[in-house]
Amino acid sequence: MRTVLLASLRTHLRRYVAAAVAVVVGVAFVVVVGVLTAGARAGLMDGFGAPYRGADHVVVADPGVRPPRGPSCCPDTLDVAAAIALVDRLGDDASGLGRVLLPMQVGDERGSTTVGPIAASEELRWQELTAGRFPAGDGEAVVHVWDATALDIAVGDRIRVGADATELAVVGLVNSPSTESQASVYVAWAQYLHWREHPLFHIGKIAVRGDVGPVPEGAVARTAEEHVTEGLAGLSNDTDAYALMGVLFAAVALVVAGLVVANTFAILFAQRMRDFALLRCVGATRRQVLGSVRREALAVGALASLIGVPVGGGLGYGLIALVNAVAPTTPMGVPGLPVPWLLAGFAVGTLVTAVASWLPTRGVVRVSPLAALRPESAVDARTATGRSRLALAASGLVVGTVLLGVAIARRDTMVMVAGGAAFFGGVLLLGPVVVPRMVRVAGALLGPAGRLATENAVRNPRRTATTTAALLIGVTLTTAVLTGLATYGAALDETTNRNHPVDVALGSTAAPLPADLLDQVRGTTGVERAIAVHGAVARVDGLAHPIPVVSAPDAAHVARDGGGFARVEPGTIRLDLGSFRDLGIEPGDRVAVRVGDRRVELRVISLSGWGNAGLVAPEDLARLVDTPEPRAVWVRTAPDADPLRLVDDLTGLAAGAGAGVEDQLQARAVQQRELDVLTWSVLGLLGVSVAIALVGIGNTLGLSVLERAREHAMLRALGLTRRQLRRMLAAEAALMAVVATLLGTTIGVAFAWVTHETLIKQALTRATLQIPWPSLGAVVLVAALAGVLASVVPARRAARVTPAAGLTHD
Amino acid sequence: MTSTARRATREALAVSARDLTKTYGRGDAQVHALRGIDLDLVRGRFTAIMGPSGSGKSTLMHCLAGLDQASGGTVTVAGTELGSLDDDALTVFRREHVGFVFQAFNLLPMLTALQNILLPLELGGRRVDEETRERAHALAETLGVADRLDHRPAELSGGQQQRVAIARALVTGPDLLFADEPTGNLDSATSAEVLEHLRRSARELGRTVVMVTHDRDAAAYADDVVTMRDGRIA
Ligand SMILES: Nc1ncnc2c1ncn2[C@@H]1O[C@H](COP(=O)(O)OP(=O)(O)OP(=O)(O)O)[C@@H](O)[C@H]1O
Numbered sequence A: 001m002r003t004v005l006l007a008s009l010r011t012h013l014r015r016y017v018a019a020a021v022a023v024v025v026g027v028a029f030v031v032v033v034g035v036l037t038a039g040a041r042a043g044l045m046d047g048f049g050a051p052y053r054g055a056d057h058v059v060v061a062d063p064g065v066r067p068p069r070g071p072s073c074c075p076d077t078l079d080v081a082a083a084i085a086l087v088d089r090l091g092d093d094a095s096g097l098g099r100v101l102l103p104m105q106v107g108d109e110r111g112s113t114t115v116g117p118i119a120a121s122e123e124l125r126w127q128e129l130t131a132g133r134f135p136a137g138d139g140e141a142v143v144h145v146w147d148a149t150a151l152d153i154a155v156g157d158r159i160r161v162g163a164d165a166t167e168l169a170v171v172g173l174v175n176s177p178s179t180e181s182q183a184s185v186y187v188a189w190a191q192y193l194h195w196r197e198h199p200l201f202h203i204g205k206i207a208v209r210g211d212v213g214p215v216p217e218g219a220v221a222r223t224a225e226e227h228v229t230e231g232l233a234g235l236s237n238d239t240d241a242y243a244l245m246g247v248l249f250a251a252v253a254l255v256v257a258g259l260v261v262a263n264t265f266a267i268l269f270a271q272r273m274r275d276f277a278l279l280r281c282v283g284a285t286r287r288q289v290l291g292s293v294r295r296e297a298l299a300v301g302a303l304a305s306l307i308g309v310p311v312g313g314g315l316g317y318g319l320i321a322l323v324n325a326v327a328p329t330t331p332m333g334v335p336g337l338p339v340p341w342l343l344a345g346f347a348v349g350t351l352v353t354a355v356a357s358w359l360p361t362r363g364v365v366r367v368s369p370l371a372a373l374r375p376e377s378a379v380d381a382r383t384a385t386g387r388s389r390l391a392l393a394a395s396g397l398v399v400g401t402v403l404l405g406v407a408i409a410r411r412d413t414m415v416m417v418a419g420g421a422a423f424f425g426g427v428l429l430l431g432p433v434v435v436p437r438m439v440r441v442a443g444a445l446l447g448p449a450g451r452l453a454t455e456n457a458v459r460n461p462r463r464t465a466t467t468t469a470a471l472l473i474g475v476t477l478t479t480a481v482l483t484g485l486a487t488y489g490a491a492l493d494e495t496t497n498r499n500h501p502v503d504v505a506l507g508s509t510a511a512p513l514p515a516d517l518l519d520q521v522r523g524t525t526g527v528e529r530a531i532a533v534h535g536a537v538a539r540v541d542g543l544a545h546p547i548p549v550v551s552a553p554d555a556a557h558v559a560r561d562g563g564g565f566a567r568v569e570p571g572t573i574r575l576d577l578g579s580f581r582d583l584g585i586e587p588g589d590r591v592a593v594r595v596g597d598r599r600v601e602l603r604v605i606s607l608s609g610w611g612n613a614g615l616v617a618p619e620d621l622a623r624l625v626d627t628p629e630p631r632a633v634w635v636r637t638a639p640d641a642d643p644l645r646l647v648d649d650l651t652g653l654a655a656g657a658g659a660g661v662e663d664q665l666q667a668r669a670v671q672q673r674e675l676d677v678l679t680w681s682v683l684g685l686l687g688v689s690v691a692i693a694l695v696g697i698g699n700t701l702g703l704s705v706l707e708r709a710r711e712h713a714m715l716r717a718l719g720l721t722r723r724q725l726r727r728m729l730a731a732e733a734a735l736m737a738v739v740a741t742l743l744g745t746t747i748g749v750a751f752a753w754v755t756h757e758t759l760i761k762q763a764l765t766r767a768t769l770q771i772p773w774p775s776l777g778a779v780v781l782v783a784a785l786a787g788v789l790a791s792v793v794p795a796r797r798a799a800r801v802t803p804a805a806g807l808t809h810d
Numbered sequence B: 001m002t003s004t005a006r007r008a009t010r011e012a013l014a015v016s017a018r019d020l021t022k023t024y025g026r027g028d029a030q031v032h033a034l035r036g037i038d039l040d041l042v043r044g045r046f047t048a049i050m051g052p053s054g055s056g057k058s059t060l061m062h063c064l065a066g067l068d069q070a071s072g073g074t075v076t077v078a079g080t081e082l083g084s085l086d087d088d089a090l091t092v093f094r095r096e097h098v099g100f101v102f103q104a105f106n107l108l109p110m111l112t113a114l115q116n117i118l119l120p121l122e123l124g125g126r127r128v129d130e131e132t133r134e135r136a137h138a139l140a141e142t143l144g145v146a147d148r149l150d151h152r153p154a155e156l157s158g159g160q161q162q163r164v165a166i167a168r169a170l171v172t173g174p175d176l177l178f179a180d181e182p183t184g185n186l187d188s189a190t191s192a193e194v195l196e197h198l199r200r201s202a203r204e205l206g207r208t209v210v211m212v213t214h215d216r217d218a219a220a221y222a223d224d225v226v227t228m229r230d231g232r233i234a
């Protein structure tokens, strides 16, 4: 049988190419995930450990001490006074770590920046100098190279930092690894302490060279090694979670690859039934035939996996280089070869091929030696759909539906996953019955021209079903993700609109706003509408500083929630408690609100989103002041506004009027960007599976074309032009792709609905299912086009053969 | 010969081949399947091509029918020189002027007999109207397969399949009908029926029929017999 095995491999290797490609892609996916995980971990290690490299001990807040001693912004950091005292005592042997977010002005550009301390001794400095020198004392700073590039700062420039616009000379540029202490601007310790009264100022840790001596109360000292190991464990948990996600997507890709492999073997073995029968005729036992084809499958799987490992490794290292070049802010190290991942990739690829070929090879032994003697038409690839298969499919659908119902009722994620799997399994099993019928319906739309294509596509139900199943999986997941994220995004938007109804608020507690400010704001690019809000500056019990108390009956003009937040019940005051620090009041309290000698008692209601002002009903405002003055301008931005520029412009206007600006735009933009990144990442990861499935369509078509060479020759003899033949095959591929996509879209939307009912509604109560029709339409269109594309190679090959050659070939 | 006489001869000729050669492969493996064939086939006649296996019968038929390009020489069918046509034009030419019956695998397995018969019309983009349907039924009636039109090829006997194939070859009303060993797989009674139908196509419908066969009894149905030996007409 060795000769038979080798000859088979030699003769048929080319026909395994597509299946091998599917396995290569799947294996490469696994290896890429491995390399990227290792790279991310290496990057984190480089970054996280850096500040402690020259240190022996690290002083941190004792997590066991309650209440925590840190400042109110960051309670779990060190007690500021104690930390400063410790650094003073240890001098050059200590390096305080922390940072503070401050306003910054570079030339005319205003913005904000993070400022952190730099160690006094060189051994404890973890920033790496790339130009100039380190700061020698007060009034000097070094800037991180990324920020220097972004803001066009060079050595010798001056920047203004902090509320008092402290002027700092830039004496150097540094590169610093990504850690929790990373900042954009670094200054000497004494300069850092200059902002110690700022509410966000904190000292997280102190890296110490040598012995710490007495540790301040509420803090503990650990060895640097201990600290780094422990911190890394936490960080790797994060990377492990990402790796797990990657592995899940790789698993989907491998399942799809398995389907393609199974189909390839099923088709090839069906084509070779006569060979097997002949082997049996000349005396090969069942075991011998079976062993030969199984070894053939194993050889294909091992070979493909062997190619997939270096391909994946190359891609992974390439991606790390790309990420480092494109996004230097993302920490990615260049890891050593992640050998376990490489081995796992190889093993999984070989295993998937072996398992996928198991069923088709079993069919091989059923062939009777007599089949070789019968005329060819008797070797019919058509298989009846077994009763047991139908029964299994039906139970899968029923059990799946019930479980999904239970999952919705009990809001249970695990039950939902199980139900989804059972239901989808049922659909896949039902494929040979359902898919050909759908192909017929879709084919009818093509008219008589598509008749042959339709007939070809349905003549072998199981083959068609497996081919479409591969695509079905990818499309279902893609649709579910698109719909789920659209729903989640809409719900998030709705919540944001409710919590932050006003995009930008300009306000002042000092003088009333000048009359022309409103017009200036309205004239600013990116402002859609703006209103002036009237009120008076009032003292509120429990608040340290006076605040504007206003009434906004026309808030609906600008508010994203329709103005609901500003419709205040008489007798209450609504406060955006998020905008105040050090609050002495809580929702439900009754507080006295005073303007001059007038006074009303109001109940506090907490809402958020319009900034540092109290909202009252017009009649309550009338009891406090006779002629309310303009105290705030509320802005609704245009959808295409550039948030950074707009906020800059408005900050300029506000500064001129002695007012401040509070905006939600950047938070909104970040939220939108995060959602976009998530959507595209998931689509990209699923794209691999979809690509494999499309290879599968081309594969099925290519193998079927080999089988139908004689028919095609006859059709060509009867007058089918080359172009018609190519179109017929393209239509066949497109029919399979479109049916898989339509079915996948339907199931995907249904799954998204279930997920919405089970999960999203729980998290965001007002979420309603959003079906992203344009995106789903694009998915169907792209799938159809890709199907046509997949047919190009087989169709060209089929059309090249002259009719005479096709007729004489056996 | 006067010019009118020459034109009359030319019009009477359905197929004319001049110095036709066909070689397969190159170098040592080169096979001269046709070595300079001159052949004229007269319109409305039933010609049988005979000869031993490997003598080039099928190759000759493929070249005459425009299924394959000759290596040298010319083939003129119904006044058109086939060498001057590109693949698309040749395909359309076949669709309009030529019908085929092969030894086996004549029918598409997934279409019914009637669909198979109507296939050439459909490929030509012609709408299948009542009239063509009538014609197909009439042909099926003549060929004795009218009661099998809704069956698929797998449900038909070999003889029935061949008769469906003849009906399909005739449905477009072609000038020429080529048959490559149409009775190779049939018993003598069924063979006789099929051959009778081919002869009637020539006699009654005026088609030019060319049949390749090994069988002397089959050749006896033909008006003319051309014998080939080693790529030449003997
Ligand atoms: N595609 C091909 N490549 C190479 N040689 C070929 C090819 N087709 C035919 N031949 C050779 O051309 C010669 C003529 O073949 P052809 O098929 O025309 O013979 P035939 O007379 O039809 O034989 P048979 O009666 O067995 O069908 C043979 O020697 C054959 O080996």
Ligand SMILES: [Mg+2]
Pocket: B057, B058, B059
């Ligand atoms: Mg022959």
